[in-house]
Amino acid sequence: MSQKADLGISSFGFAFGEDRDVAMSAGDYVDNPERVINWGFRTFHRAPDETHAIQLATDASRRALDQSGTVVQDLDLVVLASSDLPEYSYRDEAAALARSLGIERTQTLFLQEGCGAGVHGLYYVAASMNMQPEMSRVLFVAVNRVSEFHRNRMNVVNAVLSDAAAAVVIERGRSSSRWLATEQFTEPENCDLLRVDFGGTVNPLPPEGWSSRTAPGGHEAIRAQFGDDPNTLQRFLQNRYRRLVEVIDHACARAGIGRADLTHLIYLNDSATSINTVAEPLGIPLERTNAALALDHGHMGAADQLVSFGQQLERGELSSGDIVVLCGISTERWSATLLQV
Template sequence: MAGPIVNLGISSFGYAFGEDQDVASVAGTYVRDPERVLNWGYRTFHRAPDGVQATDLAAAAAQQALGRIGLSADALDLVVLAVSDVPEYLSWDGAAVLARELKIERAQTLLLTEGCGAGVHGPYYVASTMAMQPEVDTALFVAVNRISEFHRNRMNLINTVLSDAAVAVVLRRDHASNRWLASEQFTDPEHSDLLRIDFGGAVNPVPPEGWSSLTAPGGHARIREQFANDPDSFQRFLENRYERLVEVIDAACTRAGIDRGEIAHLIYLNDSAASISAVAEPLGLPLERTNAGLAPDHGHMGAADQLVSLGLQLERGELAAGEVVALCGISTGRWSATLIQI
């Protein structure tokens, strides 16, 4: 049966950003060829101070979202946290810690670690919980990205400037606006190792002697190495990125019972204008109906990109009541889409 499995909507947004950094001024401290970074088109990114971790950003965003509607954290039936970079500790549940930071004595929590796409498909887990548990009426969903510069070079992993931020949304059953319509996701596991960190886990607990994220090969070196002997496979990999985004958006539309032509806005990762356009064009949407205007001033905030953009565009009056917005993204090997009706 097409249509939402449960009626819920976003009633509040909250944000927490690292300190603004000018890309042109600091790119040379991260890479030897800063001109390559400047060509991506980013002007500003957010860098959290050394003492501010992902949980701090998540808690600040959550408190703002709750405060904007005068809601006590004790009223939450579910807390979901999506973390898209290295957590503060191993064998550690960031969602439970977030609940503790909010001074919740007893809570149902869920931790998502699927990378950048988790901010898109996270609301599905809220919706499915509400569908299965009629007593769950109010949920908090937080997506946070806080780059560990020891592990990753924020300007040499992919063709984006990685940025530190968190976004929190309060989702309420039967909320009439910003309604969740459907979510869809699928995984192609073939290339799931492309952007992994090779040390810090059980296989290689510590990095090689003398290793530094500032001098280590970037993420593109790993990609080139994996496809070195198969250029045709590499070309298919590049083409599939965008084709599968359209595929997963179409699947979400089918699940919601709407036509692709009813989508009025697209919010993708905070990528370059060219990449965002490649996703928007098959949907018949111009760049001004995407997040292309916001991306250069925020950088790629991991799982927080799409919901930050959705909230800011709402606050700016760029989205009209009744319009359908498609949020979409890619984690390594995972494509996701969520449809929101304003």
């Protein structure tokens, strides 16, 4: 972009499923609960069976709108980023959110690009505001509501999957929580790594007797992909972190700053070891990451980074002028967004 839109976050709103104790619940999902408990997560959020993504997104949106004093008629764009299955096929879920909020004749955009969509989705907001100078307020929502029929929330990755939504109102001319840059790229080779093998046009229905409780998990998929070759697997894991640092460096270059200017890092809600692997090359200490918050939330998909950023602001853990990098991976898409407090 030749010019940058001058925009920032004016308010936050969150919605969470019911708090569940990981140690007490792990046996309901896996046969080896100790493995899950050893990840270190204390709590995860599970939405009631009747509460789905649009309801979570609506609740978070209303809280963000109320906090900023924004009425829905003032919104110029509604963006919904979802990291799990939509409620219905052949439906625009962003339009469903707009309808739930009582919005009419407003632009909507639906992003379904995995766990990093809450990070790189901010680029599409900035691009829209840059291309349309009349656009002054945008509602951006990131939601994750696990379909337990399709996925075992404790057997996909080394984190407990949680149900939550984070909503922000983004306004033109904001000097705080200001967007500086977003960078992203895709390495598509392993895009099938964590796919669900049914529910699409290739295999509409699951095999007879299939259950997410007993189906192979993400670790089995990784072993199958790399053929139990430890060297290839190790290179794959190392490259994931190297590419995160690479995409952060690219975002810094776009913003005209360097690594030394970064004060905080917010990654996916992962283990402290994993988060530190990203933060250490940047010179960011673990206490200036989301490592502590992650253990009480679990992995909330696309909502991780915005929840952590908003809660760190609420707790006074961020100071005016701090530059925070939000970063994430959506299978094979790496992304980073820089925000200045």
